[in-house]
Amino acid sequence: MKNIIVRLRELAPTGPARSPEEAREAAQRQARVLLEASGITRPPVPEAIIENLPRLVVHETLALTRPADLSFVNGTWLMLLNGLEPLVWRRWTMMHELKHILDHPEVETEGLRMIPDAPTRQAHKAAEGTADTFAASVLMPRPWVEQLWRDRNIHEVALLAWFFGVSFDAMRRRLEELELLPRRTRHPRGILV
Numbered sequence: 631m632k633n634i635i636v637r638l639r640e641l642a643p644t645g646p647a648r649s650p651e652e653a654r655e656a657a658q659r660q661a662r663v664l665l666e667a668s669g670i671t672r673p674p675v676p677e678a679i680i681e682n683l684p685r686l687v688v689h690e691t692l693a694l695t696r697p698a699d700l701s702f703v704n705g706t707w708l709m710l711l712n713g714l715e716p717l718v719w720r721r722w723t724m725m726h727e728l729k730h731i732l733d734h735p736e737v738e739t740e741g742l743r744m745i746p747d748a749p750t751r752q753a754h755k756a757a758e759g760t761a762d763t764f765a766a767s768v769l770m771p772r773p774w775v776e777q778l779w780r781d782r783n784i785h786e787v788a789l790l791a792w793f794f795g796v797s798f799d800a801m802r803r804r805l806e807e808l809e810l811l812p813r814r815t816r817h818p819r820g821i822l823v
């Protein structure tokens with residue numbers, strides 16, 4: 631079977647997306663395929679789906695001042711996560727950073743630091759938004775959220791957040807995106823990473 635990272639990359643258009651919608655749809659497609667390939671059908675999505683990817687090593691460290699750091703060393707991606715952050719944040723960050731890896735195959739050059747500076751502030755913001763879409767789609771797939779909300783009538787944000795292994799804010803924002811709650815929440819981390 632083809633390396634899942636290669637398969638996921640093939641699901642997104644090469645080069646810059648023509649529109650935010652196109653980028654968002656590609657991220658959602660990639661999230662769906664990642665879950666299917668992992669055989670995960672219910673929450674919470676285990677961190678192992680990232681940790682077990684080939685050529686990717688995930689480490690926690692207490693030495694980071696930011697949520698994560700990515701580098702490509704000896705043919706392997708090294709994803710450092712800030713061990714001081716709560717598990718629900720680290721889970722979000724792992725998925726978010728994986729999307730950066732998927733989007734920038736051209737930086738797989740020894741010694742080059744991820745993430746390359748996006749050409750413009752706007753492009754940087756767009757890349758961050760797409761990475762967040764991917765993270766939300768992997769951790770809180772639409773059909774799973776809708777099933778709990780509509781079929782099982784679970785409307786407690788905190789309880790849903792617990793089911794999905796995400797922060798309250800991330801859950802709340804996902805419910806807003808899926809138009810199950812009125813929009814009002816800021817970015818789940820409050821910052822761009």
Ligand SMILES: [Zn+2]
Binds near residue numbers: 726727730758822
């Ligand atoms: Zn990012």
